[in-house]
Amino acid sequence: MMNSMNNVEEIIAAVEANFDLLSSDVIDKYQVGLDVNKNEIHRLLIFLKTNGWIQLSYLTAVDWIEENEFELVYIVFNWDKAVHIQIRTRIERDVEKASIETIMPIYPGCKYYEREVHEFFGIKFPGNPDYHKQLILEQFDDLPPLRKDFDPLAYAERKFPKRDYPDKFTNLEGKESEQAKRDVTHERVSKLRTGGTKK
Amino acid sequence: MKEIKLFLGPQHPGMHGNASVHMYIDADIIKKAYMLPGMLHRGFEKGMERHSWVNNIGLIPRVCVVEPDINEFVFAQAAEMMAGIEVPERGQYIRMIILEMARIIAHIMAYGGVGGPTGNYTVMYHAQEDRNRMLYIFEKITGHRVYHMYIVPGGVRKDLPVGIEDDLNEFMDDFEKRYDDYRALVLENPSVLKRITKTIPLPAEVVWELGVTGIGMRSAVNKPYDLRKVKPYLKYDKVEFDVPMMDYSDAKARLECKLIEISQSIRIIRQCLAQMKPGPVRVPLDHGQAMRWRVPKGQVYSSCESARGEFGYFVVSNGGTNPYRVGVRGASYPQGLLGIEKYLPGTRLDDASLWVDTMGVCAPEIDR
Numbered sequence: 145m146m147n148s149m150n151n152v153e154e155i156i157a158a159v160e161a162n163f164d165l166l167s168s169d170v171i172d173k174y175q176v177g178l179d180v181n182k183n184e185i186h187r188l189l190i191f192l193k194t195n196g197w198i199q200l201s202y203l204t205a206v207d208w209i210e211e212n213e214f215e216l217v218y219i220v221f222n223w224d225k226a227v228h229i230q231i232r233t234r235i236e237r238d239v240e241k242a243s244i245e246t247i248m249p250i251y252p253g254c255k256y257y258e259r260e261v262h263e264f265f266g267i268k269f270p271g272n273p274d275y276h277k278q279l280i281l282e283q284f285d286d287l288p289p290l291r292k293d294f295d296p297l298a299y300a301e302r303k304f305p306k307r308d309y310p311d312k313f314t315n316l317e318g319k320e321s322e323q324a325k326r327d328v329t330h331e332r333v334s335k336l337r338t339g340g341t342k343k
Numbered sequence: 344m345k346e347i348k349l350f351l352g353p354q355h356p357g358m359h360g361n362a363s364v365h366m367y368i369d370a371d372i373i374k375k376a377y378m379l380p381g382m383l384h385r386g387f388e389k390g391m392e393r394h395s396w397v398n399n400i401g402l403i404p405r406v407c408v409v410e411p412d413i414n415e416f417v418f419a420q421a422a423e424m425m426a427g428i429e430v431p432e433r434g435q436y437i438r439m440i441i442l443e444m445a446r447i448i449a450h451i452m453a454y455g456g457v458g459g460p461t462g463n464y465t466v467m468y469h470a471q472e473d474r475n476r477m478l479y480i481f482e483k484i485t486g487h488r489v490y491h492m493y494i495v496p497g498g499v500r501k502d503l504p505v506g507i508e509d510d511l512n513e514f515m516d517d518f519e520k521r522y523d524d525y526r527a528l529v530l531e532n533p534s535v536l537k538r539i540t541k542t543i544p545l546p547a548e549v550v551w552e553l554g555v556t557g558i559g560m561r562s563a564v565n566k567p568y569d570l571r572k573v574k575p576y577l578k579y580d581k582v583e584f585d586v587p588m589m590d591y592s593d594a595k596a597r598l599e600c601k602l603i604e605i606s607q608s609i610r611i612i613r614q615c616l617a618q619m620k621p622g623p624v625r626v627p628l629d630h631g632q633a634m635r636w637r638v639p640k641g642q643v644y645s646s647c648e649s650a651r652g653e654f655g656y657f658v659v660s661n662g663g664t665n666p667y668r669v670g671v672r673g674a675s676y677p678q679g680l681l682g683i684e685k686y687l688p689g690t691r692l693d694d695a696s697l698w699v700d701t702m703g704v705c706a707p708e709i710d711r
Contacts, residue, residue: 290668
């Protein structure tokens with residue numbers, strides 16, 4: 145339970161001695177990030193689990209569309225040393241080929257996280273008996289929605305009937321609405337935001 | 344024997360929120376059970392990618408309805424970790440007060456909610472009244488009752504109003520006076536005790552298999568595994584409090600832990616009020632241009648101890664004005680989905696809603 149920077153350095157040294165790390169970064173004294181190859185993941189997780197990282201906190205994916213890769217992130221936690229470890233790996237982003245072996249034999253608690261990642265990103269987890277079943281999105285028939293190339297507006301237009309809204313509104317006093325003016329302001333403001341990309 | 348399929352929820356007094364548990368029963372023994380989430384899916388993770396860092400503060404409290412403040416806190420903490428912002432001391436103490444207030448009302452709701460499955464509705468009315476009084480205090484501090492949008496990256500939105508200590512003290516004194524009433528209504532009530540003693544136990548070895556955290560884990564493994572103690576964030580290392588632990592986790596043990604945690608939260612709030620010094624509560628972002636604030640590149644997992652366990656956000660920034668990806672680790676994910684699937688079979692039909700209540704399953708944070 146006692147924590148200092150030592151715990152973080154200790155685990156990085158122990159992992160470096162046994163595995164080929166692509167890179168590692170220390171986020172703070174309670175958290176480390178390790179980048180490894182896809183085929184090292186299971187061995188590394190077994191190593192960490194036997195060393196006290198017995199809790200799988202989270203499993204998720206990130207879609208790096210520009211590099212054409214998915215990044216899988218496994219977050220494990222050791223309650224006695226108080227260190228969260230992010231284990232990150234990259235897999236290819238092809239719809240058919242994006243797949244990685246399940247980690248259910250190591251952390252059984254990952255079952256529903258993997259199901260969710262499959263639903264939202266389309267990554268396959270062979271070995272997990274239920275990964276392909278629908279969990280949250282009912283009757284969804286488009287690209288997995290958390291991919292960056294999924295367009296919610298196009299989906300909504302295809303899926304739901306279009307409604308016509310009148311252009312001119314009058315308020316209770318009979319005055320015409322100033323919506324057009326507000327649109328201009330909104331356009332000007334939205335130009336200032338880059339929407340996630342740095343200019 | 345013939346198997347019958349039954350639904351627990353979404354409209355059921357024992358179910359919290361819009362989710363449903365499908366059960367196949369034989370007489371009143373559950374043979375197979377699974378949770379059907381998705382009735383409250385609002386696409387928050389996608390929505391967060393489309394809003395700027397500060398805009399998101401208005402969106403994320405909706406992730407968990409009963410305890411919204413933890414969302415604001417972990418999101419703000421993640422952004423601060425990447426941007427390297429140090430929150431002023433008074434801001435940290437105010438955050439602690441808000442988080443403990445939120446913990447109190449979440450525990451009170453769960454403790455009162457046990458009135459539904461056990462048929463003892465009196466405790467529910469007491470609990471709702473107390474929650475309501477706490478919501479009035481929240482309204483005085485933040486201007487909102489349920490979703491506060493008060494904790495922002497850099498600190499808290501504004502300082503506490505003058506005289507809020509009196510309101511808080513009045514609530515806490517009154518609650519401590521009626522603490523024994525709360526105990527008597529559930530934990531010493533013979534008719535309820537028969538229903539909650541030794542029902543739906545959670546063995547210690549199962550905890551690690553499921554990944555359960557929070558009260559469910561601490562009542563089983565008998566160790567003080569609380570993130571506030573293990574990796575103290577804010578000023579939790581400056582205040583004294585105890586973490587309730589048990590060595591046998593049944594519905595009664597978990598309810599008892601909840602009640603003890605309420606009294607410990609009151610203790611923390613009292614110490615915070617005593618230790619706080621006047622000063623700034625927020626550092627301005629990007630020279631006051633908060634809407635155009637950019638967060639440096641990075642990937643962090645920020646977590647805190649919620650009423651139901653470890654609650655975390657995995658946040659990725661690519662250096663833009665919006666987050667690149669936000670993943671929500673709902674605290675009730677393990678016990679709500681895998682726990683129901685694996686450990687409800689074999690128990691009685693009427694104990695299913697006790698699991699949902701005492702383990703703390705929050706449907707909105709499973710769906711997002």
